[in-house]
Amino acid sequence: MNEVEQLREAMRATEWTGETAVDLDAVMRTGRRIRRRRRLAGAGAAVLALAVAVGVPVGLRSAGPAPSRPAAPAPVPAASADRAAPAPTPAVTTTPGQPGTRPVGTVVRSGIRYDAEERVFYMVPVDVPGAPRVRIGLVAGRRTATGQLVPDYLLNDVTGSDRRPGFHEIGYDEPGAGRPAAPVFGYFVGPAATIVGTVRGRQVVARLARWSGDPQVVIFWFDPKAVPPGVRLDGIVARDGHKRRL
Template identity: 55%
Template sequence: MTELDRLRDAMRAIEHTAAPLDLAAVMREGRRLRTRRRVAGAGAATLAAALASVLVMVAVGARPGDPPPVDRPPPVAVAPTPVAVPTTPTSEKPTPPPSTPPPEPLGRIVDSGVRHGADQRVYYVVGVSVPGQPQVSIGLAAGRRAPDGALTTDILVNDVQGSDRSPGFHQIGYDERSSAAPVPAFGYFVGPATRIVGTVDGQQVEARLARWSVDPQVVIFWFEPAELTPGRRLDGIVARDATGRRL
């Protein structure tokens, strides 16, 4: 039952008892009712404000007794430290440079009779090319021939101008290095030579001869190492024909 219903019941009771109306009591009861309404209204407002505060606190995730929120700088994205990934080394082997094949002999190979272990000291003519010198097409090589026939070229001499078939002496090869297979002095002469003699310190040293199988006018010569030390240069050289005439 509400307060208004109680007031109405009190008034009906007065009417039934025919007692005189107590105006002061009626006024007191009305004031008490208004006061209660004001108190109830203020409480409702306070309760509503409290509920709003609770709702706000719940909305922001705060709890009673927590310190007020503090402004914090936004999080900064940090890039991860790069990790070096080891690479697997390749097992490739360096490609060796292409080897230059020995020059191909032209005609018969001449065996000098000199031996370096199992190898023969040999001489042979090879083809050459000199820029701007079309009349230079051959050179003379001093090499070694192994028992299986493989050739190793030690020294190659050739003209650098003129004609490689002009009469007379052409380039002479000397061994300028110290090696286990020293090369005796050698060269070739174009013409009917049957004897070639070199001079060293006033002493004459006779060379051994062989004709080139392709052109007999080309006479290959060399000196025995026991008579002329390889690398030692001649003071002079002459060629003679079958009659002893100097060519």
């Protein structure tokens, strides 16, 4: 029996027959009970809807068209194989730890010692592509107690001629290579009697030795106590026996 039929039944139960009056109180009581059931049913539906909404996992989105994403950046094209590479800057050729090459001329002793070893300098033959007039390089090596030569640092030109007048490349070895660092050294072509370097505003006189293979080639090096290995010179000057600058 639905709610309308229940209300009609209540009215029939109390309808006026001419003998008794309609029981209005009974009709009102029945109507109030029906309205209360409707309100409770509506409240229950609201609570159920709230519970479903809270139970949705956080971050879950409703179905629909997916939001557009920004397009991925286009890949940068690789450099073309026929594109000219930048020309390398000429630099000093250094090969620390390179296997020893037979010296050309006399081995120069420096007087700098590392226990049983001594720092020495000597020329070796080199072959520089594109520089046919560069045929020698200067090695800063060590002579062991048994007389073996151990090369530490090779220095040579990479352009021009190895005999052009003046200063050539200067070697700046860096400490911490697992071996004694070579002092600042190099060679000069010409009648140099003295070579003076300036470092940190102070002038330091280099030690000199002429190469036996060519007396115009003057090998020089600085005392590592005066010019620590790796410290750059601020300037360098060569003078002849008459104190004239070369």
